[in-house]
Each structure stands twice: as structure tokens, then as C-alpha cells.
Amino acid sequence: MFHLPIPIEGNSGVPDSIINKTSRGQEYTILRYHCDIDYVNDEPFTVLTDKSQSTVYAYMPPRQTISKQKMETSEYLEGDVIEVKDSIEGTMITFFWNGAANEWNICTRNGVGGDYAYGQSINAESTRKKTFREMVLDAFRLRISSSFSEDSDSNSNINDISDVLALNELSKSHCYTCILTHSDNHIVYNNHQIFRASLRLIAVFEIDAMPPLVSADSDIRYQGCVRELPTPIDRQTYMEESKTEEDDLIWNVGKRVFGESNTEAGIHYLNSVEDVVLFKKDVFDYASSVTSSNILSTDLMEWNKDSIYFPPAWILTNLRTGHRTEIANPFYERAKDLRNIQPNLMYLYLHLRRSNTINGYLTTFPVYYEKFVMLEREYENFITEVHNAYVKFYILKIRDNTIPKKYFVHAARIHHDIYLPSISTVRIKITRSVVNVYFIHFSIAKVIYFMEAEN
Numbered sequence: 001m002f003h004l005p006i007p008i009e010g011n012s013g014v015p016d017s018i019i020n021k022t023s024r025g026q027e028y029t030i031l032r033y034h035c036d037i038d039y040v041n042d043e044p045f046t047v048l049t050d051k052s053q054s055t056v057y058a059y060m061p062p063r064q065t066i067s068k069q070k071m072e073t074s075e076y077l078e079g080d081v082i083e084v085k086d087s088i089e090g091t092m093i094t095f096f097w098n099g100a101a102n103e104w105n106i107c108t109r110n111g112v113g114g115d116y117a118y119g120q121s122i123n124a125e126s127t128r129k130k131t132f133r134e135m136v137l138d139a140f141r142l143r144i145s146s147s148f149s150e151d152s153d154s155n156s157n158i159n160d161i162s163d164v165l166a167l168n169e170l171s172k173s174h175c176y177t178c179i180l181t182h183s184d185n186h187i188v189y190n191n192h193q194i195f196r197a198s199l200r201l202i203a204v205f206e207i208d209a210m211p212p213l214v215s216a217d218s219d220i221r222y223q224g225c226v227r228e229l230p231t232p233i234d235r236q237t238y239m240e241e242s243k244t245e246e247d248d249l250i251w252n253v254g255k256r257v258f259g260e261s262n263t264e265a266g267i268h269y270l271n272s273v274e275d276v277v278l279f280k281k282d283v284f285d286y287a288s289s290v291t292s293s294n295i296l297s298t299d300l301m302e303w304n305k306d307s308i309y310f311p312p313a314w315i316l317t318n319l320r321t322g323h324r325t326e327i328a329n330p331f332y333e334r335a336k337d338l339r340n341i342q343p344n345l346m347y348l349y350l351h352l353r354r355s356n357t358i359n360g361y362l363t364t365f366p367v368y369y370e371k372f373v374m375l376e377r378e379y380e381n382f383i384t385e386v387h388n389a390y391v392k393f394y395i396l397k398i399r400d401n402t403i404p405k406k407y408f409v410h411a412a413r414i415h416h417d418i419y420l421p422s423i424s425t426v427r428i429k430i431t432r433s434v435v436n437v438y439f440i441h442f443s444i445a446k447v448i449y450f451m452e453a454e455n
Contacts, residue, residue, distance in 0.1 A: 016044070020051070023113030026101050027051040030110065035062045046109045048096065058096035058175040059205045060109050061228075064315075066323040071316060072276050081319045082270040084279065086311035087326070088200060089187050090179035093136060095258075096207075097172035104167045106136060117184070133161070135182040138197035140164045143259070166257045171250050174229070177203040178258050186367065188309065188335045201258040204229040204250060276316065280327055283314075309335055335364065346451075349375040350444045382451050386410045387435045394419075394430075406453040414438055 019030040031047040043062035049055055066075055071082070093114070094107050106114045114133030130138075141158050143166075158164055170176065178199040206227040229247045270276050286308075308331045317324040349372055352358045362369050389403045390411040403411070414430060418438065422428040439447050 015047075019110070021112040023105060023115070024101065024103070026098060026105075028057070028107075028112045029053050030107075030112070032109075035065050044109065048094075048107050048112065050100070055100075056207050057098060058094045058107055059207070060092065060094055060107070060177065061203065061205075064324050064326045066318075066325050068280060068316075068325045068327065071318060071323065071325050072273050075318060075321065075323055076273045076276075077320070080273075080321075082276055083267060083317045083319055084270060085267050085315045085317070087313040087315055088179045088181075088202070089189055089312050090181040090200070091132065091185055092177060092202075093132065093180045093199070094175050094177045095167070095170070096175040097170075099172070104161055104164075104170075106133065106161065108132065130182070130184040132180065132185075135180055135184055135197060136161070136199065137164075138182060139180065139199045139259075140166070142197050169253050169257060171253075173207055174250060175205050175207060176201060176254050176258065177205070188312070188332060199258040200260065201251075201254045204247075204254055270316075279314075283327055284330065312336075344448070345371060346375055346378070346448055347444055350379070350447060353379075354440065354444070379451070383432055383435050383439070386414075387430070387432045390414055390430050390435070406450065410435075410438070410450070 015031040015033050017032040019032065021028045021030060027050070029049045029051060031049060031053070033045050033047065035043045035045055043064055045062040046058075046060040047056060048058040048060075050057070092108065095104055096107065097103075098105055105112065108114065114136060115131050117129045117131045117135075137158050137160070161167070178201050180197075180199055182197045206229060229250060270279060309329065310332075311329060312332045313329055314327045315324055316327065345368075349358070352361050358372065362372060385404075385407045389407040392398045393403060393408065393411060394415050414435065418428055418434065419430055428434060439450075442450070
């Protein structure tokens with residue numbers, strides 16, 4: 001066990017899961033814990049250690065540490081101030097120093113190294129989804145003209161994280177949590193300027209920051225702890241013992257290396273529990289007043305303060321206790337649900353095609369237009385090839401064994417299951433439309449399996 005930042009120090013018990021990972025030849029352990037929110041819900045947080053679980057490398061906090069109801073009732077004391085901050089769309093990436101390997105590396109809540117990806121690129125020409133590590137490198141390449149990248153010749157040849165010279169300026173006793181945005185990591189927003197590869201520093205944690213908080217003869221494994229550093233503009237009461245000058249320097253260096261969070265303009269404060277209740281009520285009252293037909297609008301689904309989809313959520317933090325809760329933007333959540341029907345775009349395309357909602361989807365997410373044109377061409381070509389196989393074998397009687405198996409198997413089924421049974425009633429002419437209807441009777445997953453089968 002190790003000591004956690006104050007808001008969740010009482011939740012540092014036995015991990016819910018232990019996951020072993022390897023990155024760059026180094027073995028790691030991901031310890032997944034949970035922070036109790038209420039009697040039904042909890043929030044995961046992650047600690048990254050070495051294989052022996054004796055050295056802490058990184059800490060990834062939960063999104064919230066208390067329920068909205070508790071923040072308004074038992075948590076709240078007269079005079080408390082609640083900070084409200086806009087959340088940022090993207091993926092959380094944490095940078096950490098591995099002294100044994102003498103290198104900087106990255107991790108997410110469920111993995112180490114970033115040699116993996118989730119979601120789908122919006123780039124029509126993309127044939128492969130970029131990994132998170134590759135997206136991070138793209139972000140650094142775009143920062144070569146910044147004040148921390150004066151040696152452009154060196155920084156323009158960034159092939160891996162070890163080539164990012166600016167990381168040498170960071171404190172190796174801290175881990176840095178950033179939000180990654182990238183065109184290959186599109187979630188909801190449409191405007192292209194936010195798809196520039198970028199990193200935005202949102203939190204810094206000091207590893208092994210304080211003396212052990214357990215007795216020397218304890219059998220508790222962890223003796224270290226982590227401490228959250230307050231931002232230079234955000235001196236919260238529960239962090240009053242922070243090392244102000246040192247923390248400010250670490251934050252300022254981090255912001256120059258990774259980039260500003262740009263959330264300061266989206267911060268305001270609630271000075272009473274009534275303000276908190278009204279804020280939450282306003283969000284959901286407005287959401288309920290907008291009809292579902294108006295929820296998805298390409299004109300509004302942009303990264304700007306005037307959009308009903310902005311921000312993704314509001315993070316509420318009690319400045320006395322450090323506890324935070326999240327109020328999700330219901331408009332953003334609806335758009336995200338639609339966007340994430342299925343990470344496989346072919347699955348999504350076929351799902352929308354069957355429900356006759358492709359046009360509506362592309363109105364909402366126009367960045368996928370070229371991708372969908374390619375998917376439509378691929379699917380229609382598959383239907384054509386199956387129909388051509390049927391014509392060649394059963395109508396033209398050409399039996400030269402040149403028809404690929406992936407097409408012939410369906411031509412044979414269509415002939416035996418559709419055409420032959422129809423002879424005794426109303427003979428069915430096997431057209432492309434008939435072939436198309438044939439595939440509609442299969443699940444979407446099955447159709448994709450057919451399309452990806454080897455010839």
C-alpha cells in the first residue's frame with residue numbers, strides 16, 4: 001500500500017486487478033484500484049509499478065472521488081467554494097521516468113508504452129490506425145518551433161520518445177498527465193483545428209513525495225506515496241502544504257514541454273450548495289427542453305463555448321477537501337454514444353445502412369464522408385463479385401475453377417436456397433438486389449467475416 005493524494009487516501013486498499021505488461025523490454029505491473037463514489041458506483045484509478053511491485057512509476061487518478069449528491073450534502077460545509085472546470089476531449093496519457101531503464105515512457109489506464117490504439121481515424125487515406133505512441137510523437141513534432149525546441153534539426157528527427165530532447169528538462173521524480181488530441185483519435189467534435197496533434201498538461205504528481213505513513217514493521221508492501229501538485233493559479237485549501245516555488249517551477253516547465261491545458265478560461269466558482277444544485281439543474285433542464293431531432297446538428301457540434309456539445313463535462317472540485325465530481329454534458333454524451341456504436345467503421349457503416357440513417361450520421365459527423373464512400377465502394381464491390389460468380393457458374397456455365405471461394409460459397413447458397421426452391425412457384429431471377437437481400441439476413445458481424453475471408 002502507498003499513500004494517495006488526500007481526496008482518496010482512504011481508498012488505497014487491495015487492488016481490484018493486477019495486470020502484467022511489457023514495454024521496451026521492461027516488465028511492469030498495473031494495479032487497478034477503485035474509489036467508492038456511492039453504494040452503487042465506483043471510479044477506477046491506476047498505479048504503475050515495476051514487476052516486483054516495489055517501485056511506483058506513475059499514478060493515474062479517478063475522474064471523480066465523490067457523488068454529486070454527497071458533494072451537495074454531507075461533504076459540503078458552510079463557506080465551501082466549488083470550482084467548476086470544463087473537461088477536455090481526448091485520451092489521458094501519463095509520462096513517467098523509469099530509472100532502471102534510464103528512459104521516459106508513457107502509459108494509459110490499461111497499458112504501458114502506447115503501442116496500441118482505440119477508435120478510428122478520420123483520415124480517408126489512412127490504411128492503419130496510429131498507435132497512441134505514434135500520436136504522441138506527432139504532437140511533439142508539431143512543437144519543434146516552441147521555445148523548448150530550439151534545436152530544430154534534432155527535434156525534427158523524432159522517431160521515438162527517447163528522441164524528444166525537451167523531456168530532459170522534466171523532473172524525473174514526477175509523472176505528468178496530459179490529454180492527447182489527434183485526428184486518429186477522433187471522438188465527437190468536428191472542427192478540424194482541434195484535430196492537430198497536441199498534448200495538454202492537466203496534472204502533475206510527485207512520486208515518493210513524503211515519508212512512509214506505515215510503521216517500519218508493517219507487512220504492507222508499499223512505502224512510497226504520491227502527491228498532487230497544485231497549478232500555479234489554483235492554490236486549493238487541501239494542498240496548502242505544497243512546496244510553492246518548486247511546484248510552480250515544475251508546472252511551468254511541464255507546460256512548456258507539453259502545452260497549456262487552456263482550461264483556465266473555462267473555470268468559474270460556486271459559493272453555496274444552492275449554487276451547485278442550480279448549476280446541475282440548469283444543465284439537465286436545458287437538455288430536457290431540446291427535442292431529440294435537434295440534438296445532432298453539425299452546425300453546433302464544434303469545439304467552442306457556444307455549442308450545446310461543449311464542454312464534454314464539468315468537473316466540480318471542493319477547494320477545501322479536494323473531492324471532485326463530474327457532471328456529464330448530456331448532449332455530448334448522446335453524440336459520443338452514436339459515434340462509438342462500434343469502433344469498426346465497416347460495422348458502423350453497415351449498421352447505419354440497414355437502418356437508413358447514413359445521411360443523418362454524416363450530417364452530424366461530416367469528417368467521415370470520404371471514409372464512408374470507401375466503405376460503400378468496398379461493400380458494393382463484394383455484392384457485385386458474388387453476383388458475378390453466380391452468373392459465371394450458373395448462367396454462363398463457365399466451370400474453370402477460377403471463382404474465388406469467398407464468392408462462390410455464397411453463389412452456391414443463393415442458387416440452392418433461393419433460386420431452386422422458387423422454380424415450383426414464382427421463379428426468382430438472381431439479380432444484384434437479390435444478392436444484397438441475401439446478405440441482409442445475416443448479422444453484421446457475419447457479413448464482415450464473409451468480406452474478410454481469404455480467397
